[in-house]
Amino acid sequence: xxxxxxxxxxxxxxxxxxxxxxxxxxxxxxxxxxxxxxxxxxxxxxxxxxxxxxxxxxxxxxxxxxxxxxxxxxxxxxxxxxxxxxxxxxxxxxxxxxxxxxxxxxxxxxxxxxxxxxxxxxxxxxxxxxxxxxxxxxxxxxxxxxxxxxxxxxxxxxxxxxxxxxxxxxxxxxxxxxxxxxxxxxxxxxxxxxxxxxxxxxxxxxxxxxxxxxxxxxxxxxxxxxxxxxxxxxxxxxxxxxxxxxxxxxxxxxxxxxxxxxxxxxxxxxxxxxxxxxxxxxxxxxxxxxxxxxxxxxxxxxxx
Amino acid sequence: xxxxxxxxxxxxxxxxxxxxxxxxxxxxxxxxxxxxxxxxxxxxxxxxxxxxxxxxxxxxxxxxxxxxxxxxxxxxxxxxxxxxxxxxxxxxxxxxxxxxxxxxxxxxxxxxxxxxxxxxxxxxxxxxxxxxxxxxxxxxxxxxxxxxxxxxxxxxxxxxxxxxxxxxxxxxxxxxxxxxxxxxxxxxxxxxxxxxxxxxxxxxxxxxxxxxxxxxxxxxxxxxxxxxxxxxxxxxxxxxxxxxxxxxxxxxxxxxxxxxxxxxxxxxxxxxxxxxxxxxxxxxxxxxxxxxxxxxxxxxxxxxxxxxxxxxxxxxxxxxxxxxxxxxxxxxxxxxxxxxxxxxxxxxxxxx
Numbered sequence: 001x002x003x004x005x006x007x008x009x010x011x012x013x014x015x016x017x018x019x020x021x022x023x024x025x026x027x028x029x030x031x032x033x034x035x036x037x038x039x040x041x042x043x044x045x046x047x048x049x050x051x052x053x054x055x056x057x058x059x060x061x062x063x064x065x066x067x068x069x070x071x072x073x074x075x076x077x078x079x080x081x082x083x084x085x086x087x088x089x090x091x092x093x094x095x096x097x098x099x100x101x102x103x104x105x106x107x108x109x110x111x112x113x114x115x116x117x118x119x120x121x122x123x124x125x126x127x128x129x130x131x132x133x134x135x136x137x138x139x140x141x142x143x144x145x146x147x148x149x150x151x152x153x154x155x156x157x158x159x160x161x162x163x164x165x166x167x168x169x170x171x172x173x174x175x176x177x178x179x180x181x182x183x184x185x186x187x188x189x190x191x192x193x194x195x196x197x198x199x200x201x202x203x204x205x206x207x208x209x210x211x212x213x214x215x216x217x218x219x220x221x222x223x224x225x226x227x228x229x230x231x232x233x234x235x236x237x238x239x240x241x242x243x244x245x246x247x248x249x250x251x252x253x254x255x256x257x258x259x260x261x262x263x264x265x266x267x268x269x270x271x272x273x274x275x276x277x278x279x280x281x282x283x284x285x286x287x288x289x290x291x292x293x294x295x296x297x298x299x300x301x302x303x304x
Numbered sequence: 305x306x307x308x309x310x311x312x313x314x315x316x317x318x319x320x321x322x323x324x325x326x327x328x329x330x331x332x333x334x335x336x337x338x339x340x341x342x343x344x345x346x347x348x349x350x351x352x353x354x355x356x357x358x359x360x361x362x363x364x365x366x367x368x369x370x371x372x373x374x375x376x377x378x379x380x381x382x383x384x385x386x387x388x389x390x391x392x393x394x395x396x397x398x399x400x401x402x403x404x405x406x407x408x409x410x411x412x413x414x415x416x417x418x419x420x421x422x423x424x425x426x427x428x429x430x431x432x433x434x435x436x437x438x439x440x441x442x443x444x445x446x447x448x449x450x451x452x453x454x455x456x457x458x459x460x461x462x463x464x465x466x467x468x469x470x471x472x473x474x475x476x477x478x479x480x481x482x483x484x485x486x487x488x489x490x491x492x493x494x495x496x497x498x499x500x501x502x503x504x505x506x507x508x509x510x511x512x513x514x515x516x517x518x519x520x521x522x523x524x525x526x527x528x529x530x531x532x533x534x535x536x537x538x539x540x541x542x543x544x545x546x547x548x549x550x551x552x553x554x555x556x557x558x559x560x561x562x563x564x565x566x567x568x569x570x571x572x573x574x575x576x577x578x579x580x581x582x583x584x585x586x587x588x589x590x591x592x593x594x595x596x597x598x599x600x601x602x603x604x605x606x607x608x609x610x611x612x613x614x615x616x617x618x619x620x621x622x623x624x625x626x627x628x629x630x631x632x633x634x635x636x637x638x639x640x641x642x643x644x645x646x647x648x649x650x651x652x653x654x655x656x
Contacts, residue, residue: 035439090622097629099439100368104568105625107561112618119612228557232450239443273458280447280454287447288432291440 005143007265013149015257016156019250020211021234022241023163024204026249029238030180031200032095034102038086038110039234042205043227045113046079046212051128051222053120059128059222068131076209082113083205084198091201092194117224125223134217152214159210160250163203167246172199180244240286242293252294256283311497318637319493322579323486326352329583330482341590342478348586349481350542352579355566356488357535359578361528362567364501366508367437370560371445374452375422375533377555379540381456381463382418384472384550387411392471399461411475411545419537426533427526434525437511449560456552468551476546484542488535492575500527569624571631576638584632585617592616 021039028036050071052060063074090109094102129135134148167173178186179196187193208227215226237256241248259282263275271278286294308314326349333345358372385393385400386409393405409417433444456463463469495501504524507514515521544550562585570581592613624632 090626093626094629097625100568100572101625101629101631103368104565105622108565108618108621108625111561112615112622115612115614115618119615232446236443236447239439243439274454277451277454280450283447284433284444284451287436287440287444291436293440 003143005141006145007261009143009145009149009153011258011261012254013152013257014261015254016152017211017214017230017253018233018237018257019253020156020159020207021230022237022249022253023160023246024207025231025234025238026241026244026246027176027180027200027204028197030244030246031176031183031197032091032102033099034091034106035099035235035238036204037103037106037231037235038113039204039208040227040231041110041113041117042079042082042086042208043212043215043230044117044222044224045082046075046209047216047222047226048117048121048224049075049078050130050216051121051126059126061128061130065130071130072213075213076206079205079207079209079212080202081205083201083208087198087201091197114224121222121224123224125221127221128216129220131213131217135220148214148217152218155210155214159207172196176200180246236283240283240290240293242296245293245295248293248295311502315493315497315637315639317640318576319489321638322489322576325583326485326489326579327482330478334478344586344590346476346478346481346546348582349478349485350476350539350546351563351566351582351586352485353481353488353542354536354539354563355570355578355582356485356492356575357532357539358563358567359532359572359575360492360495360535361525361532362572363574363578364496364504364508364528365525367441367445367525368564368572369445370442370564371448371452372532372536373555373560373563374449375426375536376540376543376559377452377456377552378422378425379418379537380544380550380555381469381540382421382537383415383541383544384469386414386418387473387545388469388471396464396469397462399459411473415538415541415545418541419534422537422540423530423534426530430526430529431522434522434529449556453552453556456555463552466552468549470549472544472548472550474545474548476542481542481546484538488538489575489579491531491535492578495528495531496575500524504528565621568631569621571633571635573630573635574633574637576636577631577633580632585621588620589613589617 024039025036028034050061050063052062054060063071066074086109090105091102094105097105134146134151136147137144138147138150139145140150167177175186175191175196176199178189179191179193183193186196211230212227215230216222219226233256234253237252238249240256241250241252256279260275260279263278264272267275267278290296330345330349333342337345354372354376357375358369361367361369361372385397385404388397389408390406393400397405429448433441433448436444457466459465496505503514503519504521504527506517507519507521507524511521540555543554566581566585567578568581569585570579571577596613628634
């Protein structure tokens with residue numbers, strides 16, 4: 001019983017990270033057909049903003065030493081900031097480019113961010129501990145669980161609910177959903193393209209900040225390539241969920257997180273190092289069965 | 305209207321000019337360059353093989369593949385298996401079948417067989433993957449790369465795991481690389497004017513219309529996929545015999561990013577774009593590298609700080625794509641200057 005609970009929480013907390021990442025990608029893809037690979041580097045950027053830039057091995061907390069009430073909003077703001085900046089400086093100039101070119105540009109931008117961090121911080125992973133209270137274990141129904149897992153899951157739920165409320169109840173949200181469904185039509189009906197796109201970047205930047213915080217507390221290290229693996233899975237989740245479908249992206253994120261954790265448990269010992277191969281093979285199978293994704297939008301289907 | 309010249313005659317200028325371009329660069333590097341510059345030239349020529357291989361599939365089908373570096377990986381490891389001396393193999397790669405483990409094969413048959421392995425893999429997986437289109441196909445090819453990488457990183461008895469395999473005979477010199485690059489260009493060009501290549505490009509531009517005209521899209525895609533897997537496999541073989549060591553990490557995201565960037569910066573719709581992208585980006589990287597080493601003014605040496613080369617190359621790529629979103633070549637090919645391309649220009653690929 002306790003081990004089942006453990007697996008469930010492992011799956012949910014890993015799935016939470018993937019879901020938040022997938023949501024960030026889906027939001028931007030919805031409004032401008034951009035698959036933003038720089039998202040992973042926004043995460044790294046947010047993490048490194050916590051510490052003083054030095055190439056030495058020591059870690060000096062700057063922002064990271066701030067109390068949680070200050071720390072969390074600031075990190076989210078940094079995420080939103082760097083994300084919006086990349087839209088204003090780079091992506092705005094590519095409105096008419098094909099998706100492949102935009103994707104490569106986002107790759108290149110991420111590469112630039114990563115190497116800027118490298119110059120200031122060196123490639124050595126740094127250990128740091130922020131919000132140490134979260135590393136405790138708590139007992140839930142007989143199972144010992146890290147408090148961080150519970151907080152991650154709860155925070156994800158709160159973020160998802162808040163975002164749903166925002167998208168359903170506010171004017172901005174309505175504009176954004178309209179733009180995600182049919183961008184040209186939305187513009188014709190008076191939705192301001194640049195504003196909606198900037199907003200999408202802001203939200204996905206904040207999501208990157210949130211992921212960064214969780215990763216840092218979880219691993220206790222800051223590493224330049226940290227956001228990458230989460231974002232790769234998130235990218236896949238976005239496609240499996242049905243590109244442009246926000247709820248699909250979230251569900252697929254949780255599904256992939258769940259599949260990874262469950263496979264870790266049920267695979268025989270000698271096959272465990274190959275877990276990721278099984279997960280990705282599953283991804284191919286899902287895509288073959290549902291090429292449009294699990295929750296394809298009707299508007300995404302090709303019309304003849 | 306007079307009889308139009310055949311496709312062959314109309315487009316033969318493209319491969320000739322492209323091969324001439326890389327031949328000039330290779331000869332220049334060989335004649336004037338230092339040892340490091342010559343190695344850079346060989347690397348560039350291997351990249352030409354790889355990116356032309358990529359463009360055979362991506363350029364003609366319009367599907368962005370993230371998986372082709374996986375084919376390079378299969379080719380490179382197979383080359384290592386066939387040509388490492390048996391003594392070394394018995395130390396590190398004991399899981400190999402006996403016929404490979406106890407023998408060392410000569411270079412040419414081994415190279416050919418090693419490049420066939422990824423083609424065979426593509427032939428097996430292709431019929432399933434090629435049913436997908438657009439971004440779903442891209443993700444599926446990425447998943448394929450991730451599967452290959454995970455298996456090769458963990459199957460220690462056969463691949464040496466994440467540590468590198470050493471002892472591959474060094475065979476790739478500048479002339480072999482040049483020959484392979486020229487061969488790849490010729491293959492890429494012949495495919496693009498073949499019946500299958502024309503049908504696939506028609507399907508790329510107007511899928512429904514092409515289907516209605518009797519194009520079997522999945523079949524043509526599969527042909528391009530297998531052919532491009534073979535060419536990328538050749539790039540892997542050359543790479544293994546160039547460095548003498550292989551690791552799985554050399555064939556993952558970093559390499560995928562570099563190869564795709566070269567293709568997109570050059571222009572992913574055309575063969576000329578593929579070659580030009582490799583040449584231009586390689587030249588820029590080389591220029592930045594020498595800047596990073598430092599320029600001497602009198603007594604002081606001014607050098608760019610470490611890492612600035614990568615930052616600069618990223619920014620240069622962004623600027624090029626902002627200025628020319630369809631890449632340097634757009635969808636055009638090089639041709640003789642006079643014969644102002646009589647073929648109708650296809651639209652730049654701008655599908656959502």
